[in-house]
Amino acid sequence: MLVKQISVFLENKSGRLAEVTKLLGENDIQILALSIADTTDFGILRLIVNKPDIALEVLKENGYTVSGTEVIGISVEDKPGGLSRVLEILFKYDVSIEYMYAFVGKITDEALVILKVDRPEFAIKVLRENNIKILDPKDVYTM
Amino acid sequence: MKYWNEPVECADRERLNQIKTMRLIDTVKRVYFNVPHYRNKMQDYGLVPEDIKSLDDLKKLPFTTKQDLRDTYPYGLFATPLSEIVRIHASSGTTGKQTVVGYTRNDLTIWSEVMARTLIAAGADKHSFIQVAYGYGLFTGGLGVHYGAERIGASVIPISVGNTKRQVQLMVDFGTTLIACTPSYALYLAETIDELGIDKSELKLKSGVFGAEPWSENMRKEIELKLNLKAHDIYGLSEIIGPGVSFECEYQEGLHINEDHFIPEIINPETGEVLPEGSIGELVFTTVTKEGLPLIRYRTRDITSLNYEKCKCGRTLVRMNKVMGRTDDMIIVRGVNVFPTQIESVLLEIGDTSPHYQLIVDRVNNLDVLEVLVEVSENLFSDEVKKLEDLDRKITKAIEDTLGISVKVRLVEPKTIERSEGKAKRVIDKRKY
Ligand SMILES: [Zn+2]
Numbered sequence A: 001m002l003v004k005q006i007s008v009f010l011e012n013k014s015g016r017l018a019e020v021t022k023l024l025g026e027n028d029i030q031i032l033a034l035s036i037a038d039t040t041d042f043g044i045l046r047l048i049v050n051k052p053d054i055a056l057e058v059l060k061e062n063g064y065t066v067s068g069t070e071v072i073g074i075s076v077e078d079k080p081g082g083l084s085r086v087l088e089i090l091f092k093y094d095v096s097i098e099y100m101y102a103f104v105g106k107i108t109d110e111a112l113v114i115l116k117v118d119r120p121e122f123a124i125k126v127l128r129e130n131n132i133k134i135l136d137p138k139d140v141y142t143m
Numbered sequence B: 001m002k003y004w005n006e007p008v009e010c011a012d013r014e015r016l017n018q019i020k021t022m023r024l025i026d027t028v029k030r031v032y033f034n035v036p037h038y039r040n041k042m043q044d045y046g047l048v049p050e051d052i053k054s055l056d057d058l059k060k061l062p063f064t065t066k067q068d069l070r071d072t073y074p075y076g077l078f079a080t081p082l083s084e085i086v087r088i089h090a091s092s093g094t095t096g097k098q099t100v101v102g103y104t105r106n107d108l109t110i111w112s113e114v115m116a117r118t119l120i121a122a123g124a125d126k127h128s129f130i131q132v133a134y135g136y137g138l139f140t141g142g143l144g145v146h147y148g149a150e151r152i153g154a155s156v157i158p159i160s161v162g163n164t165k166r167q168v169q170l171m172v173d174f175g176t177t178l179i180a181c182t183p184s185y186a187l188y189l190a191e192t193i194d195e196l197g198i199d200k201s202e203l204k205l206k207s208g209v210f211g212a213e214p215w216s217e218n219m220r221k222e223i224e225l226k227l228n229l230k231a232h233d234i235y236g237l238s239e240i241i242g243p244g245v246s247f248e249c250e251y252q253e254g255l256h257i258n259e260d261h262f263i264p265e266i267i268n269p270e271t272g273e274v275l276p277e278g279s280i281g282e283l284v285f286t287t288v289t290k291e292g293l294p295l296i297r298y299r300t301r302d303i304t305s306l307n308y309e310k311c312k313c314g315r316t317l318v319r320m321n322k323v324m325g326r327t328d329d330m331i332i333v334r335g336v337n338v339f340p341t342q343i344e345s346v347l348l349e350i351g352d353t354s355p356h357y358q359l360i361v362d363r364v365n366n367l368d369v370l371e372v373l374v375e376v377s378e379n380l381f382s383d384e385v386k387k388l389e390d391l392d393r394k395i396t397k398a399i400e401d402t403l404g405i406s407v408k409v410r411l412v413e414p415k416t417i418e419r420s421e422g423k424a425k426r427v428i429d430k431r432k433y
Helices: A016-026 A052-061 A082-092 A120-129 A137-141 B013-034 B036-044 B055-060 B066-071 B105-121 B140-151 B164-174 B183-195 B217-227 B340-351 B385-403
Strands: A003-011 A031-038 A042-049 A066-076 A097-103 A111-117 B085-090 B100-104 B129-132 B155-157 B178-181 B207-210 B230-237 B242-248 B255-257 B262-267 B281-287 B298-304 B331-333 B336-338 B357-364 B367-375 B408-412 B427-429
Touching: A003 A016, A003 A052, A003 A111, A003 A137, A016 A031, A016 A042, A016 A052, A031 A097, A031 A111, A042 A052, A042 A066, A042 A097, A042 B385, A052 A066, A066 A082, A066 A120, A082 A111, A082 A120, A111 A120, B013 B036, B013 B055, B013 B281, B055 B262, B085 B105, B085 B140, B100 B105, B105 B140, B105 B230, B105 B242, B129 B140, B129 B164, B140 B155, B140 B178, B140 B242, B164 B183, B178 B183, B183 B207, B183 B217, B207 B217, B217 B230, B230 B255, B331 B357, B336 B340, B340 B357, B340 B385, B367 B385, B385 B408
Parallel strands: B129 B155, B129 B178, B178 B207, B207 B230, B357 B427, B367 B408
Antiparallel strands: A003 A042, A003 A066, A031 A042, A066 A111, A097 A111, B085 B100, B230 B242, B242 B255, B262 B281, B281 B298, B331 B336, B357 B367
């Protein structure tokens, strides 16, 4: 039930992000979610795309340092407190969150969230036990 | 047999210094009276032979460089009549004009002596079968080892370099116990042995003397494993005599310099100043027994340091550390000598693969700043900022611990560092003097 995220190493130089998105576009790969973690020198671009394996290949061929990372996609009620419930559950079970970002889906009026945690399989289990909706990778890639 | 010439190799320092002093005084006189080039240079410095009375006076003398050899080509620095010269060798001359060196009969005896010490220290004796796979000819490697091997009474197999399958076959048939060649050729021999499907138990190899190119400790491990022998580094240069200037004993902790023939110094390559014991700098030699082509304070351009501690093997002959690089590769940052190879070994330890990196030196507010660019390869990359920042800190700390100065590490994308003809430009010096 894990979603494959593409992570790309980028230096903080203007135009680099545009190059990546252009490259993916030219290869008919659709970006579904995107987040950038920044430092003064470099950034890590994180992408959810419809064809992660092809995207990895294309980026590698073009000389980018990339990796595929397994993350969890969940949907939460789009109302105050919706996300905090999820975080409380993870905190209770001692699962730590490396990073997270939101994700605009087209199908529901729920908020979609990507989570990278230290113990993904366990996290899925406790979230499911607490009736949090885990997104199926297949559904994610076809959004 | 443990030593070839125990009275010298294990002499106490005072005795060694006496020998060196006597010989130095004698050499300075000989070059002053026999070589116009040296006489003119000494006169320029206001020196007469009588000014050189002790080893400490050595630093008063002018340096000799490869350029001096080129400028006086072919025989301008020879100190004996050409009729006394019995052998001529020439340096490869990969850059610029080639240089010529000449030996009297006595010079060849000295050369055999220092090579005999080298081979004995590598575990050879008269029962050994020594396969000389260095090139014979104008290059000093082949004949240098050959005469040393004959001197100790070993059986010499003078096969020279090349014809690798035959080398391996003879190694098996003749029972070679010591192989002498370049370290890279040693690895090639090992591969060929595997390709030919020869079982290592058919080989009688015990040791090897490998030189004529710089090689790392990792390469030593590889050669020792693949050829099942003990690999000894040897050092030499044709200008000084050829192979046998210095050699490794069984402890492999630096190369003993035959300092009763060749007096070493370590200088700051920028200023020429002699550096205190243990400092890293350029190696300089003065030959004190050679007749044909004595050289005063010859600058080797090789960077190393000297260790005067008595070795576990019992030898007192000073040791030079494995050569770290050439003066051409060195940069001085805030008074500290920095070699790209130092950074490279730090990165190799952290990343486990050959890294692409570049050093950028600049001067900001009158202070040298060293920036190290490291390309983030897949095995270093993480999708978590925290881990990349940890990596950055880890590299920074390891480099600072190695160099003793602060640096700024910048992680960069692959292919950021320009490749020119497959060889990266390691240093960019932006300082304006
Ligand atoms: Zn020793």
